Amino acid sequence: MTASLSSKVTRYGVSESFNVFIESLRETPGLSDKKFRLADVNKMAQYLVCRNYGKVCLELSYLTWAVVNHPTKTIANAPLLEFFWVNESITPARFRQAFEQPHQTKKSNIRLSEIALELTFPKQVFHISPTRIGVLAVLLEIIITLAPEQLTAIEQRLKGTQNELEIKKLSSDLQKQLYQFLAEHLIPAQQQRRFRYVSQWLEKDTHEKGEVNTSALNDDTVLAFWQYAVFDNTSPGYKLYASALYDIIDVHQAIQESKQALALDHAESIGFNIQSGEYSPDVIQEILSSHSTDIQDYSWLCQEPKFITKAQWHFIEPLIEKHPFSKTLALSFVRLAIFGQWQATLVQAKRKSAAIVQQKLAELPQQNYLQYQQKTITLQQLITQVTMAINYIFYNHQDSRYLGFSLALLPQSEAKKIRRWFEQKRNEITATSVDGTTKNINKVLFTQSKTLLMQSLELKQTLQACKSAFNANNKEGFQQLPTVDALETYQEGYDGLMHCRRIIQSSLGILTKHWLTSIDCDGNYCSDISIFKGIFSLLYGETNGQE
Amino acid sequence: MDKNNHPERQQKLAEQLFCVGAAYSALVKGPGHDKKQSNSPLLFNDIVQLIKGNSQAHIVKRSPKIIKKINADINLRRMYLQLIKQLTFAQSGLQVAASSGESLVERVTEQFSIKFKRDKTQPSQVYVILTINHPADHHLIDTLAVHITNNEQVDCLYFPAIVAGRSQLLMEDEDKQFKLLVDTNSALYLM
Numbered sequence: 001m002t003a004s005l006s007s008k009v010t011r012y013g014v015s016e017s018f019n020v021f022i023e024s025l026r027e028t029p030g031l032s033d034k035k036f037r038l039a040d041v042n043k044m045a046q047y048l049v050c051r052n053y054g055k056v057c058l059e060l061s062y063l064t065w066a067v068v069n070h071p072t073k074t075i076a077n078a079p080l081l082e083f084f085w086v087n088e089s090i091t092p093a094r095f096r097q098a099f100e101q102p103h104q105t106k107k108s109n110i111r112l113s114e115i116a117l118e119l120t121f122p123k124q125v126f127h128i129s130p131t132r133i134g135v136l137a138v139l140l141e142i143i144i145t146l147a148p149e150q151l152t153a154i155e156q157r158l159k160g161t162q163n164e165l166e167i168k169k170l171s172s173d174l175q176k177q178l179y180q181f182l183a184e185h186l187i188p189a190q191q192q193r194r195f196r197y198v199s200q201w202l203e204k205d206t207h208e209k210g211e212v213n214t215s216a217l218n219d220d221t222v223l224a225f226w227q228y229a230v231f232d233n234t235s236p237g238y239k240l241y242a243s244a245l246y247d248i249i250d251v252h253q254a255i256q257e258s259k260q261a262l263a264l265d266h267a268e269s270i271g272f273n274i275q276s277g278e279y280s281p282d283v284i285q286e287i288l289s290s291h292s293t294d295i296q297d298y299s300w301l302c303q304e305p306k307f308i309t310k311a312q313w314h315f316i317e318p319l320i321e322k323h324p325f326s327k328t329l330a331l332s333f334v335r336l337a338i339f340g341q342w343q344a345t346l347v348q349a350k351r352k353s354a355a356i357v358q359q360k361l362a363e364l365p366q367q368n369y370l371q372y373q374q375k376t377i378t379l380q381q382l383i384t385q386v387t388m389a390i391n392y393i394f395y396n397h398q399d400s401r402y403l404g405f406s407l408a409l410l411p412q413s414e415a416k417k418i419r420r421w422f423e424q425k426r427n428e429i430t431a432t433s434v435d436g437t438t439k440n441i442n443k444v445l446f447t448q449s450k451t452l453l454m455q456s457l458e459l460k461q462t463l464q465a466c467k468s469a470f471n472a473n474n475k476e477g478f479q480q481l482p483t484v485d486a487l488e489t490y491q492e493g494y495d496g497l498m499h500c501r502r503i504i505q506s507s508l509g510i511l512t513k514h515w516l517t518s519i520d521c522d523g524n525y526c527s528d529i530s531i532f533k534g535i536f537s538l539l540y541g542e543t544n545g546q547e
Numbered sequence: 548m549d550k551n552n553h554p555e556r557q558q559k560l561a562e563q564l565f566c567v568g569a570a571y572s573a574l575v576k577g578p579g580h581d582k583k584q585s586n587s588p589l590l591f592n593d594i595v596q597l598i599k600g601n602s603q604a605h606i607v608k609r610s611p612k613i614i615k616k617i618n619a620d621i622n623l624r625r626m627y628l629q630l631i632k633q634l635t636f637a638q639s640g641l642q643v644a645a646s647s648g649e650s651l652v653e654r655v656t657e658q659f660s661i662k663f664k665r666d667k668t669q670p671s672q673v674y675v676i677l678t679i680n681h682p683a684d685h686h687l688i689d690t691l692a693v694h695i696t697n698n699e700q701v702d703c704l705y706f707p708a709i710v711a712g713r714s715q716l717l718m719e720d721e722d723k724q725f726k727l728l729v730d731t732n733s734a735l736y737l738m
Contacts (some may be wrong), residue, residue: 012573013566020587023577028592029603035592042575049570078633085595086634144591148626151591188566195565199558251565258561262553272556279560284567291568297575 011190011237014049018185021145025138031088036141040134044142049186050288052281053139053178054171060136060143061171062126066110066119068158070103080140080155090137092130107162121164143174146181193236198251201225217252219331223531230535239539240347241532242340245332249322257287298496305477305486307386307493312379316500323503330510331524334372338365338525339532346540357540361533369525370518376508383501384409388469389478390494395463397484400445403452405494406462414458421452589616589623598630600692600705600738607690607705618700627701631694635736636683652729659737661693663729666717673725675704675716679737682709694736695727702727 089098109120116127229238271280302313342365349356395402515521637658654661666672706714
């Protein structure tokens with residue numbers, strides 16, 4: 001199947017088919033719903049892009065040895081097929097179940113301890129934690145999809161062997177297979193060029209300004225970079241304001257992270273390999289993991305249940321995605337929303353005719369800064385309405401979490417009172433109750449909160465408003481009361497919405513300081529429009545060339 | 548450590564982080580939705596699920612496309628054939644007997660049978676009746692798949708779960724799948 005994966009590499013250094021391959025792993029069905037957990041697929045993607053797959057290949061080789069040599073099978077001669085695809089023993093619980101029976105031979109032993117599957121060989125013991133099974137299953141899916149013949153080949157070479165060298169040899173073969181795949185599908189050359197271009201510009205800029213500290217990136221620097229790069233023939237492609245903004249943010253972030261990592265320790269001890277002139281995949285992955293929560297994807301908020309609409313998500317997406325910069329580059333994100341959008345329209349128009357370009361240039365952007373600000377404020381209010389609808393759902397299911405959600409909606413003094421009540425009750429219940437399970441505490445807290453509800457007019461009014469918010473919400477997932485099983489999804493939705501709301505709020509805070517009056521705001525817009533219009537006219541106007 | 552090398556190494560680390568970060572973020576975001584449809588590759592698991600008769604809506608919807616891909620690629624077909632043989636519950640390789648007065652061929656094996664009955668009011672429509680003598684648990688609770696192969700192509704039919712030993716489908720006799728089903732050269736595999 002390798003042949004069917006085209007290796008056209010896109011500008012992010014990964015081929016389109018590699019990207020679709022990973023997407024297919026997220027989508028592929030299993031016994032119930034999707035076969036693989038999103039987190040496991042993403043973890044595997046991380047191993048691959050960091051080229052840090054040595055250990056995971058070894059782990060998989062030991063696991064396949066255990067599966068092939070463990071005696072409980074029902075399908076003749078296909079233990080891997082049965083374990084990973086038919087029975088899907090790829091959750092910790094199913095994994096434990098599959099290895100429940102220990103198995104001993106003269107030279108080896110397969111035994112499940114409390115924490116891991118222990119594989120004992122004459123010279124060493126290898127441990128595989130049940131929590132690793134999801135990631136390992138994703139890796140095997142990749143390997144078998146790329147080379148289906150490996151399925152029986154692995155079984156044949158491991159069946160009956162007690163020789164650990166054979167397992168290690170398999171691991172090295174799997175690594176070679178991945179190496180070859182990545183050689184075609186993960187090519188960072190173009191990204192390296194972009195990095196060098198931006199980092200050199202940043203260095204020169206800092207030097208020219210005579211600054212010592214380059215730790216902060218600001219809106220002026222971003223705009224200056226784009227203004228320079230947009231017409232520079234040697235630039236690796238920064239005609240789009242959006243590309244310039246995203247890359248300068250990412251380069252800046254990478255430089256800061258590398259400085260921090262090196263400040264913590266000397267280069268050698270954090271894995272610099274002098275021979276290859278590169279850092280070890282382990283180090284790279286560790287740093288990537290530490291900020292991967294920053295690049296967590298929130299686009300599910302506009303899927304099902306529809307916490308926000310697609311249009312709303314696209315409006316806030318850049319801010320959420322690059323949220324560590326949502327405050328320092330607040331204006332740059334406004335420019336992206338207004339002029340980035342305008343530029344996209346012009347690029348489209350350029351493909352049609354010069355006359356349409358002229359028309360679009362004369363029309364100006366769809367929104368000005370004041371309208372953007374208003375739209376953001378409205379969106380923030382809409383998000384609050386959705387969190388209120390979620391609050392109502394929890395209340396209706398007699399789940400005491402509604403109290404926690406209500407705190408954010410109440411006046412501070414009242415919220416304080418309720419928080420105190422909540423903590424006191426929770427301690428009382430935990431101390432006196434014989435059944436201290438979360439479920440029970442939740443139930444008792446809900447029952448007792450009814451008294452609180454009678455005492456607090458504010459809380460009562462808030463809940464009434466939440467009910468109205470729920471009734472007014474006709475989007476998917478809010479048309480009728482969801483079942484109790486779905487509450488966790490709504491809790492995640494609530495957390496996601498609050499995360500987005502905080503980011504929008506902090507960005508708005510900065511903009512409000514920046515534009516004290518609407519005259520300031522308009523002034524800023526007018527001066528920016530002359531900059532962007534000037535550049536766009538040169539880029540797309542009659543006399544000039546390509547996008 | 549040689550201090551002179553420090554900025555260079557820091558730059559190297561930053562470059563690696565930038566490249567890895569861009570690639571990872573592209574993979575986490577996934578391809579655009581327009582691209583996803585056109586060149587989505589077949590995973591090994593997609594084929595296994597198709598064979599097992601996974602009844603989740605999106606794989607059922609995708610199954611004609613998957614079958615088309617399998618029919619167009621000799622390697623995929625070989626893999627598919629090997630898998631149905633490994634995972635089959637029962638199979639019928641031969642034409643057994645012609646039913647009376649009908650040109651449609653019944654399939655009768657020890658484990659299951661497939662019979663055909665024309666609709667009296669709509670003669671082009673045929674009821675395909677599947678009977679399993681000793682059904683397994685999964686036949687009673689879930690959609691069940693019957694895979695059909697001949698020398699040139701493969702296809703699959705999904706029957707509703709077995710009730711009182713049988714299940715049926717209504718098909719058009721001009722249907723490609725139906726023609727393959729009654730082809731005497733076809734082998735049938737019940738999962």
